[in-house]
Amino acid sequence: MSDGLNMKEIKRPERATADTVAKMAGVSRVAVSRAFNPHASLKKEKRDLILKISKDVGYTPDMAARALVTRRSHLVGVIVPDVCSPWESQEIDALTTALQTEGFATLLFKTRTDQSMDERLLTYMKGFNLDSIIAFAENIGPETLANALDRAVPIYVTYPQNGVSPIASGSTAVFDRLDVNQQTGIGQAVALMQAYGCTKFAYLGGAKTSLANIERERALRQILKDRGLPDPVIIAGDFTYETALTSTLDLFKMGEGVDGIFSANDVGAFGVIDALRFKLGLRIPEDVKVVGFDDIAQAGWLSYNLTTVKIDLDDRVRALVRLILRRLKNPTAPAMVETLETRLIVRGTVGS
Amino acid sequence: MSDGLNMKEIKRPERATADTVAKMAGVSRVAVSRAFNPHASLKKEKRDLILKISKDVGYTPDMAARALVTRRSHLVGVIVPDVCSPWESQEIDALTTALQTEGFATLLFKTRTDQSMDERLLTYMKGFNLDSIIAFAENIGPETLANALDRAVPIYVTYPQNGVSPIASGSTAVFDRLDVNQQTGIGQAVALMQAYGCTKFAYLGGAKTSLANIERERALRQILKDRGLPDPVIIAGDFTYETALTSTLDLFKMGEGVDGIFSANDVGAFGVIDALRFKLGLRIPEDVKVVGFDDIAQAGWLSYNLTTVKIDLDDRVRALVRLILRRLKNPTAPAMVETLETRLIVRGTVGS
Numbered sequence: 001m002s003d004g005l006n007m008k009e010i011k012r013p014e015r016a017t018a019d020t021v022a023k024m025a026g027v028s029r030v031a032v033s034r035a036f037n038p039h040a041s042l043k044k045e046k047r048d049l050i051l052k053i054s055k056d057v058g059y060t061p062d063m064a065a066r067a068l069v070t071r072r073s074h075l076v077g078v079i080v081p082d083v084c085s086p087w088e089s090q091e092i093d094a095l096t097t098a099l100q101t102e103g104f105a106t107l108l109f110k111t112r113t114d115q116s117m118d119e120r121l122l123t124y125m126k127g128f129n130l131d132s133i134i135a136f137a138e139n140i141g142p143e144t145l146a147n148a149l150d151r152a153v154p155i156y157v158t159y160p161q162n163g164v165s166p167i168a169s170g171s172t173a174v175f176d177r178l179d180v181n182q183q184t185g186i187g188q189a190v191a192l193m194q195a196y197g198c199t200k201f202a203y204l205g206g207a208k209t210s211l212a213n214i215e216r217e218r219a220l221r222q223i224l225k226d227r228g229l230p231d232p233v234i235i236a237g238d239f240t241y242e243t244a245l246t247s248t249l250d251l252f253k254m255g256e257g258v259d260g261i262f263s264a265n266d267v268g269a270f271g272v273i274d275a276l277r278f279k280l281g282l283r284i285p286e287d288v289k290v291v292g293f294d295d296i297a298q299a300g301w302l303s304y305n306l307t308t309v310k311i312d313l314d315d316r317v318r319a320l321v322r323l324i325l326r327r328l329k330n331p332t333a334p335a336m337v338e339t340l341e342t343r344l345i346v347r348g349t350v351g352s
Numbered sequence: 353m354s355d356g357l358n359m360k361e362i363k364r365p366e367r368a369t370a371d372t373v374a375k376m377a378g379v380s381r382v383a384v385s386r387a388f389n390p391h392a393s394l395k396k397e398k399r400d401l402i403l404k405i406s407k408d409v410g411y412t413p414d415m416a417a418r419a420l421v422t423r424r425s426h427l428v429g430v431i432v433p434d435v436c437s438p439w440e441s442q443e444i445d446a447l448t449t450a451l452q453t454e455g456f457a458t459l460l461f462k463t464r465t466d467q468s469m470d471e472r473l474l475t476y477m478k479g480f481n482l483d484s485i486i487a488f489a490e491n492i493g494p495e496t497l498a499n500a501l502d503r504a505v506p507i508y509v510t511y512p513q514n515g516v517s518p519i520a521s522g523s524t525a526v527f528d529r530l531d532v533n534q535q536t537g538i539g540q541a542v543a544l545m546q547a548y549g550c551t552k553f554a555y556l557g558g559a560k561t562s563l564a565n566i567e568r569e570r571a572l573r574q575i576l577k578d579r580g581l582p583d584p585v586i587i588a589g590d591f592t593y594e595t596a597l598t599s600t601l602d603l604f605k606m607g608e609g610v611d612g613i614f615s616a617n618d619v620g621a622f623g624v625i626d627a628l629r630f631k632l633g634l635r636i637p638e639d640v641k642v643v644g645f646d647d648i649a650q651a652g653w654l655s656y657n658l659t660t661v662k663i664d665l666d667d668r669v670r671a672l673v674r675l676i677l678r679r680l681k682n683p684t685a686p687a688m689v690e691t692l693e694t695r696l697i698v699r700g701t702v703g704s
Contacts, residue, residue, distance in 0.1 A: 036475075051472075051475075054475070055471070055475070058499070060475050060478040060479050061479055074476075075459075080448075082449065083445065083449075084441065084445045086438065086441070089436065089438070089441030089442075089444075089445065090441075092441075092444075092460075093435065093436045093441065096432075096460050096462060097434065097435075097462055100461070100462050100473065103476070105459045105460070105461070105480070106459070106460055107427075107457045107458070107459060108444075108448045108457070108458055109452070109457070110448060110449055110452050119407070120403070121452065123388075123403070123406070123407070123412055124426075124455070126412040127412050128457070147410070241649075241653060245654075270653055270655070271653075273655070274653060274654035274655050277654075277655070278654045278655075279654075297593075298650065301593060301622055301623075301626060302597075302626035302629075302630045302631075303622070303625070303626055303629070303630075303655035303656065304655065
């Protein structure tokens with residue numbers, strides 16, 4: 001399939017060395033090394049001069065060689081689902097931007113369809129000498145992950161129940177934590193739905209293995225109970241639009257229907273909304289109130305205008321970057337924890 | 353912020369060597385190396401045995417050391433916009449899955465907000481010794497990119513005009529190409545819009561620097577002209593929902609309005625649809641017909657049910673993977689090209 005158009009040789013700049021640059025800049029070899037490490041302190045003028053001369057002579061430190069010496073790969077791994085939904089995509093995007101600013105690149109490792117990790121992938125992961133990795137307990141446990149890492153201490157995202165993280169104890173492997181308090185925002189959602197007259201709730205679940213989903217359901221049940229409201233009807237979901245649509249149809253056509261639906265995520269809520277409007281001829285919020293979870297960008301689109309529970313993405317990314325940097329500064333420190341709150345974003349699907 | 357819970361030491365497996373594994377498996381050192389290289393041929397039973405023993409003794413080849421020897425990093429770079437829209441996110445997701453199957457990991461490099469590349473990032477990129485990189489001419493030219501790569505021959509995604517790629521010639525640097533023929537699907541869209549009665553068209557543009565957008569507008573103008581239809585009204589867009597919404601409002605409130613709107617991407621089309629329905633009280637398709645571009649997953653959501661131009665994502669990813677693998681097999685071959693067609697996906701926003 002070659003078109004024979006670009007037959008010329010690539011012009012390669014000469015491979016200058018760190019010594020060349022040191023000599024030309026009138027600095028030590030160590031200073032040259034420090035100039036390329038954003039975390040090493042060096043006078044600004046010195047760094048600028050070294051970088052300028054390096055550019056002129058075409059010198060770049062070889063990351064692979066540096067990695068063997070400094071044992072820093074500048075790579076942060078993220079374990080992501082086999083198919084990423086808008087929420088994961090948003091998170092990967094924001095995290096990549098923040099990490100790039102700090103001098104790291106993001107490496108994505110995908111799970112299998114059953115959410116477990118392929119063992120060959122873990123072997124392969126170890127060879128990358130990651131500086132850090134963001135993981136989820138339903139995909140891989142801390143001990144297994146520790147075996148797949150060389151030096152890095154992983155960060156687990158967890159979903160505390162009443163303030164207690166389910167994976168904080170019982171592990172021999174050290175890991176840092178990002179705890180997400182989903183309960184707060186869910187509590188605000190139920191309060192609003194009740195205030196607007198909901199008496200019969202349904203919970204459209206997410207993927208069964210998702211710990212975030214398991215905790216969302218538990219929190220919803222507890223909050224309804226605390227408010228003297230009946231248990232929710234549980235309808236089957238998997239975080240996708242299509243399953244949400246069919247489950248909602250089943251609920252109203254084969255079941256008794258409800259007046260309030262809490263969806264495990266926004267994408268599912270869109271399926272609920274479309275089922276109610278286009279297939280069942282029901283109005284939102286007048287006939288049925290709908291709440292989602294995530295506050296992805298699409299939640300604000302007028303066709304959905306979804307009231308939903310938000311985990312602030314900027315806060316989340318900043319917390320993850322803090323954990324990564326603090327851990328790299330203190331490799332042997334005890335486990336570190338950052339906590340995120342959730343809150344309700346009120347739009348038009350509950351009431352006005 | 354440590355909670356003092358995980359105070360135990362990490363248990364590290366002994367760092368066994370390739371020689372250890374070779375001895376235990378009764379094979380040569382070379383065979384051990386081949387076992388970890390998915391592209392090297394080795395009897396399945398031999399490979400399985402070596403991998404099993406390696407796992408038992410905790411041996412993994414150090415990617416950094418291997419990279420220096422084999423000069424293969426198993427990393428594929430992708431240049432992506434500073435903020436990724438659903439289209440880029442879908443593509444990154446599908447590409448990561450396909451590359452992981454082939455033994456590569458995806459490294460994302462983000463542009464600046466003006467779509468250019470930060471020079472320090474390019475310096476940093478070179479250190480990663482990428483096996484391949486997927487790039488776009490509006491972000492970085494082939495010569496600049498070649499200077500930021502060690503061995504890799506990049507792949508440029510291009511948008512031919514009437515079958516001729518605008519960046520095929522005039523460059524001293526070798527690069528492979530993925531040519532996307534946007535014209536075909538756009539032609540089908542205009543045909544359908546005209547068949548359903550459109551006489552006055554608008555084009556909601558994408559980001560001004562986007563070569564994909566520039567070619568979409570050119571193709572639309574040419575197709576309208578060929579069909580004896582008037583030039584399109586151009587309304588300002590940038591691939592986002594919000595700008596599409598306000599531009600559509602301006603078009604109908606301050607301008608004369610049109611009966612057919614072609615949006616540079618699906619996300620913009622959603623903004624157009626919501627402006628027409630929720631702000632202008634117009635019906636789609638009865639009053640205004642709307643067509644998008646991309647066929648992202650959300651285009652099929654019932655609230656939008658968008659007729660749109662599709663670049664088949666699976667085809668695109670397979671073509672990119674083919675280019676990557678063929679180039680790695682043939683480092684000095686002349687430039688290689690894969691071509692993708694587009695086609696119209698008919699849903700409900702043009703007519704029934």
